[in-house]
Amino acid sequence: MMLGEEMFGKNKIRSQRICHRVALVIVFHLLILLLLDDVSCQLAWSPIQVDSESQVDLWTRKSVGCACSWKDNEHDHAKDSNGNKHEMLDKNLTLHNGHHKHGHQLNLNCACCVKGGCQCGEQAPNRCSQCGLENHCLNMCNVTLDSKNLQGSSGQTFGQIRSPTLQGPAVCYYALRPAPGQRVELQVYRLLQVGKFDGKKCEGGFLRFSGLDDAEYNGAELCGVNERYSPPAVLFSDDGITTLLFKITEKTVRSQFLAYFSFTSLSNPIVGFHPKGGKKIGSTDCDWSYNDHLCRGQAACAIASPGFPGIYGRNKICRYHITTSSVHTKVKITFNSLLLPQEHCSTHYIAVYEGLTPGSERLATICGQDKKEDLIFSGPNILVEFNSGYQIPPFDYNGFSATLTFIEGITTTLTPTMPFEIEPAHVHESPSEHATPPPKFTPCDQVISEQYGGRSGHFDSRTRSYANSCRLIFKGKTNEVVHISLFNYRLKSTSCRSVIEIIDPNARKKSLLKLCSPVTRKARNEMGVFIPPQTFISTGNQMIIVLRRAGPPQDLNDIEFVDGAFLFHNEEQSGTLQPYSLCDMHHYGLSSPEYGSVEGPGTEHLFWNVEGSLNCSHYFIPAANQSITLTIEMLDRLGTDNDCQTVCGDGGCQCLTGLNSIENIDHLMMMTDDNQPINCLCGNFHPDWLPVSLRSWSPIKLVYSIARYSWSTKGFTYRASYNFFTDAMCGKKTFTLQSSELHSRNFSQAFSLNSFYHQQCLWILDSNTERQLMIEVISNQSRSCTAWNISLHEFTPVEDENQHAGALIHQFCPRDKHKQFTFPWNLKTIVIKIQAMTRQAPLYTVRWKSTVARQKIQSLTPAPNVISSSLGCSILTSSSSYLQLMALLILSILLSIS
Incomplete structure (x- = not known):
């Protein structure tokens, strides 16, 4: 369709050409409706039709031949006796040679309008516009197009946007406001000096639909020096009020565009895409979820690219999450329409994954216009991902639409219910029913x-x-x-x-x-x-x-x-399964096998309906005279998460995380029974660093943690071996001997670099008599306190024997070499605690001896605090001095007798 001054001329030949083009548009729309079964899914838009073949444009029937309604013609109205005007000129009255039947000469030089059109007025007497927009005939810029208002003024919910002829730089916006239950539709036919395409994006100008003036905009965008779209470039929006932005950023002489708009009912079965059975995922641009709860019956769910059947935006990634509730249910994907740019399969394509994320196994890739046969996949999770690259002229693609069908793979046979005899x-x-x-x-x-x-x-x-x-x-x-x-x-x-x-x-x-x-x-x-x-x-x-x-x-x-x-x-081989737990096992040193192996979980069918974080632990509990050696022998597919790095040193292997917490990262961790980490493997851990071994004299846990587990993405695998040893390293926990000693064992050097010793031993030195205790600690190792240390504590009488260590009194570090500690009288019970996490086994000797009450009596001397009296008696100043005096008297009597 011609633009600018050519459209407003009175030349009959040019008008006829315009009419012929409009007629071709009408025929084209009709052909689309007739061929709806074949191509409507690819090129379906609202047919905006004119009323006759001789029509000039959408609202103008003829350029001349009708009275100018905007002139105050005295013959148009007459006053009654009350002074009220009555319209005297009826449109059905016959005109003869330009005269009214009453004989008055009429001005018939103005445009004739179709139903819903109004004359533009003196500014453009030979044109009509949609009623309600007649004030924008020559400058249709910065306009709000309201569906309800246009319906009330013109009786139509569609119309035409003919931009003014702009000299760039310039900008116009058009706000399209649909009524509830409507979508916004735009059909662009013509662009003239509206930017240019540089191979990836528009430069110098653009026409943006449902987008603002934003450098990060990735919606639909059109541009071109001299473009005629036949069929038109169609765009849709279901997001309420939609902004059409026409912007020229470079210097131009004549920039213009022509488009039709339509407010279409969302329930229209022909025009636009109708989501069925799914739910939009919040805080996402175009992600949806579908499951067999919401998709009942054949073809109950429908998915499509954003804006379908219109042009989709550039650089978009839209994900459609499809889930099933039964292991027997399959998902069938049927593509009804597929129209992607040819020879651009690397940037414009549809990928199907078996899982929750694009990191899962890819099952299929679809691109171009090659509609696949029905695709059938097993659940529980299928991900369909639509990817669009940069936009590609001539903008004759519109993405895809497909239906989802959930197929039950179960076939039950109805048979007579009469039982038959079998007696295994x-x-x-129950054993008590043998007699029945x-x-x-x-x-x-x-x-x-x-x-x-x-x-x-x-x-x-x-x-x-x-x-x-x-x-x-x-x-x-x-x-x-x-x-x-x-x-x-x-x-x-x-x-x-x-x-x-x-x-x-x-x-x-x-x-x-x-x-x-x-x-x-x-x-x-x-x-x-x-x-x-x-x-x-x-x-x-x-x-x-x-x-x-x-x-x-x-x-x-x-x-x-x-x-x-x-x-x-x-349970004998794999540990005791804990009640109400999916995968937590306990291994007891007294009842479990002396040695065995454990492997990573997740492949058993019980995990079919597990999604999200998965944590499974093996808890190894040695007896009082045992130790446990746990060795990670194999670790595969742990991943290369940049948010976590494994660093191994003398104090074990640690997981160093960035902003992310360890709970959000796949890892394998050894922990104490109070959940303190000992060894942690994650991220960049290399298999050449294996084996990682730990020998412990206290309970330890091996925790397998997957941040995002699913049946199709099961996480990494591992294998570990364990061995319970009887070595009495921590030995008897309570000693009542007044004098004795403890020795560490000199273990042979570990067989690998990442082998560690972990000790949390606790001994109690107890006495039921008064004494003064002296403890001596000796070591020939020169190590730091963080490698291992021996601490001496007051005794705390609590039920949990691991919490008996009370206030700290003294601490011995290996670098101290030799220390002797003397405790005050009446401190009968002392707790000795050793803590170690190191590559080299701790070497130490702990000796203790006691000075009991009998030895104390022999060493007593006269009390210094005495006062002389006239009776010549020594009067003690305290009860303790009195006891000391009595002890001396008894001792002197015994010596005299002897």
């Missing part, structure tokens, strides 16, 4: 053991033939326990007519859980976040899940069921 030995639900007749098996019953189901796996009653009664019997080996985790279940019957019960045959209280209908549980909530599972651990090697249903369902998709995961756990 493990059917009895064995229960009858149904087609739904299943025995799950490691031999047939593996060490871990999933279970689902829907995989079995239907029966009203269904039992899943888990039978482990002799030294195993059964770990059960419930993911999903559904009981629909009323009044507890259907039941789920978990039975532990070896427990005193056999029923661990009983659920009555109606009740439903899903692995995820409506936001797609996993709910903590219900977990159960057997006391023996069996567990039974009983499902009793009121009757067969009317619809197989609405069957009552239970599903989850199981694990057969060998």
Whole structure:
């Protein structure tokens, strides 16, 4: 369509050309509607049509031939007897040769307008504009286009933006305000001297949609020296009030653009994209979440690139998080439309990942206009990521749209519910029931053991033939326990007519859980976040899940069921699994094997519905006369997190973090039983630094920590070995001997650089008689106090024996070489504590001896504080002096007798 003065001329030939072009636009729109099934998903916009083939523009039917409504013509109105004006000129009255039927000459040199159009007035008598915007005919700049106002004034919710002819630098803005339930649509047909494209972005000028004058803007942007878009460049916005910014930053003679706008209903089934089934993720530009809670039925969810079916912005990354609640559910992605720039697959593409982040395994990449066949993936997490690079003229691409379908992989067979006889030995639900007749098996019953189901796996009653009664019997080996985790279940019957019960045959209280209908549980909530599972651990090697249903369902998709995961756990080899814990183990020196190995968790099926932080610990507890040696032998895929570095020295390996806390970084840590770190490996740790070994005479924990765990991104792996030694290093904790000594053991040098010794030994020197205690500490090592030290404390009578060390009295550092400490009388109990964390085992000798009360009496001398009396008697000034005098008298009597 022509711009500027050419559009306002009265030349009939030029007007006819304009009309022909408008007619072509109309035909093009009609063809789009007719071919909607084939291309509408790629090029769908609101058809803005004119009324006839002879129309000049959107609002002007003819340039001349109608009376000028803006002139105060006295023939247009007459006054009644009351002085009120009445309109006398009816548009339906017949005109003959420019005369009114009453014979008055009319001025017919003004434009004729279509319905909803109003004459522009004296400023442009041969043009019409949309009613409500007639004051902006020649200077449509800095205008607010309000849907409600335009609807009221013109009866239309669409219109035309014809910018003024600007000489740059210059700027115009257009605020488009939709009514509630509407989206904003823009169709750009013409650009004239509106900047230029430098290969990556617009320079010198631009037309921005839904964007402000911001250097960091990455929305849709058009530019060009002389561009005609056929079909038009279409842009959409669902974000309420939208700003169209027309800016020229360089010197120009004639800059202009032509566009149509439309306020389109969000419920319009043809125009624009309609998100279905998903939720916008807060504080993000274009991220969405979809899950099977919100996407019910075929093609219940729809996803699309931002602004679809309009042009998308540059340098965008939009992520669509798709989640499932069942291990049997699959996700089908069907691309309805795909229109990305050709030969730009490195910057404009769609990537599909199996996991939560782009660091997960990439399953597919789609780019260009090559629509793939339906893509089907397993959950629990699928990430679709849309990437756009810089914009590419002629802006004839609009991204993608696709539908999501969640497919249940379960097929239940309805069979008669008559039971049939099977009598395996493990059917009895408790030893006390041997005398009762064995229960009858149904087609739904299943025995799950490691031999047939593996060490871990999933279970689902829907995989079995239907029966009203269904039992899943888990039978482990002799030294195993059964770990059960419930993911999903559904009981629909009323009044507890259907039941789920978990039975532990070896427990005193056999029923661990009983659920009555109606009740439903899903692995995820409506936001797609996993709910903590219900977990159960057997006391023996069996567990039974009983499902009793009121009757067969009317619809197989609405069957009552239970599903989850199981694990057969060998406590003798892998440690004692802690109740209400997913992966915490205890290893006791007196009951566990003398040596063994542990590995990183996360591959067992119980972890299918775990997302976010994961912490699993192995707690090694040596007996009083034992030590534990723990060695990390293998560490793989720990990552190269720049926020954490591992630094190893004489005091162990430490994790040095930046602004991030250690809880947000993957790491493997050795800790004391009071959660003080000893060794920590993270970030840049190199496998060549292995093994990392620690020998400790007190309990230690090995904590495996993943900041962002998921089933598809399981984190790093490790293997560690352990060995309990009987060496009595910390030995007996309480000594009542008045004199004795303690010696450290001279261990052979460790076999690797990163081998450490950790000691937290505590001894109590106790006496039930009065004494004066002297302690001597000797060491030939010249080490710092941070490597190891021996401290002497007052005794604190508390229940926790590890807290007996009270106030500090003395401390010995290895560099002191030799020290002797003498304690005051009446201090009967002293606590000796050694703390060490070093590559070289501490070497020391601790000796003590006591001066008891008998030796004290022999060394007594006359008290200095005496007063003479006239009776010649010594009167003592205190009760203690009196006792000393009596002791001297008794001693003198004994000596005289002897």
